[in-house]
Amino acid sequence: MKAENVTVLIGDNSVLARKQLKDALTSLGINHFLDASDGQEVIDLYRTHHPDIVFLSLLMPVKDGNSTIPELLGIDPEADIVVVSSMGTQSQIKQTLQLGAKEFIQKPFHSQQITDIIQARLEGSV
């Protein structure tokens, strides 16, 4: 997979959190993005665009992250979901991963964490 061919869907109700993620991803050569500010928008966009990776916040209005994960996996059992959330308690991380997310990043994130996640995918090790 090449960075320029990757499409990333970012679901977060904070426009700033979406921008910060986009900035980190752009610096890695990714430039196709889809924006969603709640879980339902994430599901609708996933269904029509089938992005390669979803960065998902947990605390969102309308439909939260944990309710969104099973629906995404219902559309695509291979959906690559990375949760980025301020609520990184042990039980929350466990629940999120059990639901089928591949990674959990605590907010505020370091750009190195994003780099590691993307590089692993570009190298095909995930």
Place this chain on the structure above:
Amino acid sequence: MYAQFFGNYLLSKHVVTPEQLIQAIEEQHIRHIKLGLLAIHAGLMTVEQVDKVLIRQAHENRRFGELAMEEGFLTEDQLRSLLKQQIPVYLLIGERLVENGVLTETRLEELITSYQKENHFEHLSNADEQQENLQALIRSLFMITTLQIPERMINYLTLLFNNLVRFIGDDFLPLNPTLISEHVANHCSGQIINGEFSLTAYLDMEEDAALAFASRFMGSEILEYDEYVDASIGDFLNWQNGLFNVNISNEESIELFLNPVVNFENTMISSSGDMILLPIAYPFGTINFLFKL
């Protein structure tokens, strides 16, 4: 460390009024800092030594540093490092209070030494001790309200002050908290924490302060109010509450639940019970935290 609480110390000693303190905070960029004060702060000279040099200075038209070196109070290296060090915010504010005629130079020097002594700043050797010290400062900050502050709230505020230093800057002074039943919010974010410990926290500020707050939070200057300004206020609050949840879950095995942040403008926040209003003054303006327990 935690010199931010010096302003509150002055208020508790009734040597300044809140209005005089706020004026000094707003004017702190006007720098006429005295070298003697810096030397006391750095622990290089005593109040008596500074006074001796000042008396000589009144009779001889010579520089403070030159006279202090002649008296053997400072070495050349010490003088050089004093001249180029970054000046702590409470000294800038202290100097403004002197310039505004609120305090005399000598009184300010005495207050700085008694503040340092009462809070044992000179003996703090590790991070744990510093955090305990910060908690003690927070407790004394809240003594002015009659409300009994729960221990978890002290932990919440300890984290809050650390996050302000981390994400916004350490040049703030907490002002006296008050109990209120309503508050008119300007640019405000709110978030509810539910569970064994429940708390509704709001962060509110006026437009100019919000622009400066967001600029610092994002690390780039924002000149016009836009959605990123609201998001900065909301994200700061969300990070604070999320990290609080993580701490409380790690330390006490308690799982709390966070609701999404809500942003709103020009709205009255009211409560049937008391709310705590904690104003925190930055040079760019005051930011208000509001807590409903």
